[in-house]
Amino acid sequence: MRVLQGEALWPPPVWLMRQAGRYLPEFRAMRERADFLTRCLTPEIAVELTLQPIRRYGMDGAILFSDILILPWAMGQSLEFVDGEGPVMAPIRDEAALERLDPARIPEATAPVLEALRRLRAILDAPDGPGGGNTTLLGFTGAPFTVACYMVEGRGSREFASVRQMAYAQPELFERLIGLLEETTAAYLGAQLDAGAEAVMLFDSWAGLLAPDQFQKHVIEPTRRIVDRVRAGRPQARIIGFPRLAGLSLPEYAARTGVDVVGLDTGCDLNQVCELLPPQMGVQGNLDPLALLAGGQAQADAVTAIRERLRGRRHIFNLGHGVLQQTPPEHVAALVAQVRAA
Numbered sequence: 001m002r003v004l005q006g007e008a009l010w011p012p013p014v015w016l017m018r019q020a021g022r023y024l025p026e027f028r029a030m031r032e033r034a035d036f037l038t039r040c041l042t043p044e045i046a047v048e049l050t051l052q053p054i055r056r057y058g059m060d061g062a063i064l065f066s067d068i069l070i071l072p073w074a075m076g077q078s079l080e081f082v083d084g085e086g087p088v089m090a091p092i093r094d095e096a097a098l099e100r101l102d103p104a105r106i107p108e109a110t111a112p113v114l115e116a117l118r119r120l121r122a123i124l125d126a127p128d129g130p131g132g133g134n135t136t137l138l139g140f141t142g143a144p145f146t147v148a149c150y151m152v153e154g155r156g157s158r159e160f161a162s163v164r165q166m167a168y169a170q171p172e173l174f175e176r177l178i179g180l181l182e183e184t185t186a187a188y189l190g191a192q193l194d195a196g197a198e199a200v201m202l203f204d205s206w207a208g209l210l211a212p213d214q215f216q217k218h219v220i221e222p223t224r225r226i227v228d229r230v231r232a233g234r235p236q237a238r239i240i241g242f243p244r245l246a247g248l249s250l251p252e253y254a255a256r257t258g259v260d261v262v263g264l265d266t267g268c269d270l271n272q273v274c275e276l277l278p279p280q281m282g283v284q285g286n287l288d289p290l291a292l293l294a295g296g297q298a299q300a301d302a303v304t305a306i307r308e309r310l311r312g313r314r315h316i317f318n319l320g321h322g323v324l325q326q327t328p329p330e331h332v333a334a335l336v337a338q339v340r341a342a
């Protein structure tokens with residue numbers, strides 16, 4: 001939280017994207033007891049899964065156990081998590097399908113998520129609880145473009161060609177979808193902050209698939225409007241933006257969206273980042289998840305390089321994308337110990 005509020009800390013704080021996940025045996029044990037949506041929508045389970053990596057590693061950030069697809073699900077789009085395949089939804093390809101989405105359902109459908117945040121905040125604020133009263137509680141959503149990718153495609157994809165084609169071929173329909181997501185995302189992030197999240201993160205995992213002018217229109221502009229709306233009633237709201245694979249559009253994203261900290265993906269060259277982003281801009285990242293999978297000296301060298309290169313900057317140590325399922329949990333312990341060494 002201190003880095004989000006403007007301080008540069010040494011050593012930097014650390015948490016990891018997908019820190020609650022299948023690489024943890026205690027997560028796999030819970031997985032056998034309930035399907036994915038049930039885990040997201042049962043406060044006891046979501047709280048427990050959020051806390052697992054805090055208990056094990058004492059991470060500085062606890063990210064709510066949930067998913068970016070909860071929002072379209074809450075508006076009535078069907079969603080199923082299929083083993084070995086990931087999310088499957090009834091794709092939205094025309095006006096009629098878009099019309100069937102009902103944002104009025106969101107508050108009731110997401111009530112269990114907000115309840116989980118309330119409970120987590122009470123647990124994490126306790127000085128004798130997990131995290132010792134020092135762990136920042138992070139809420140999140142997907143950013144409009146990335147959520148639209150899944151809503152239109154109906155499943156994961158490497159290219160998300162259907163959604164990118166819709167942006168050119170049916171611009172009105174696409175812009176209505178992005179507009180709907182912009183509005184509902186801002187409201188949902190606000191509700192998460194009001195329920196106890198101390199900061200929120202916008203995951204734009206597929207932002208880098210867009211051509212530059214489309215990136216401007218469907219990533220930067222909606223993000224800026226979401227940030228403005230969230231802050232309208234909450235000037236103190238702290239927001240992390242993660243425009244994955246943004247490449248040369250990263251400086252403009254950092255300058256124009258108003259996010260407090262920008263997430264760096266694995267491919268970001270830190271020398272360029274330091275040159276192109278203003279010195280007061282906060283950054284989060286960006287260890288290669290494959291280095292964490294490999295462990296040993298290669299991991300240690302990569303951690304040292306990142307830590308040292310960003311020394312003196314507002315930096316939150318993290319990966320460049322999520323923890324991979326095959327990652328040995330000891331590698332994460334070694335990472336945290338090394339990041340925290342004085």
Ligand code: 1CP
Pocket residue numbers: 016017018019020021022031036063064065066067068069081086087140155156157203205322
């Ligand atoms: O139990 C399981 O096997 C389900 C795997 C899983 C998990 C652990 C999914 C399905 N979602 C999650 C949790 C999750 N998802 C979190 C929780 C907090 C944490 O980080 O520990 C977060 C922040 C997300 C965000 C998310 N979901 C993103 C953005 C980040 C990213 O990875 O790029 C995306 C794209 C999704 C969609 C999604 N949900 C689940 C899967 C397998 C996917 C990806 C599908 C694909 O391949 O495109």
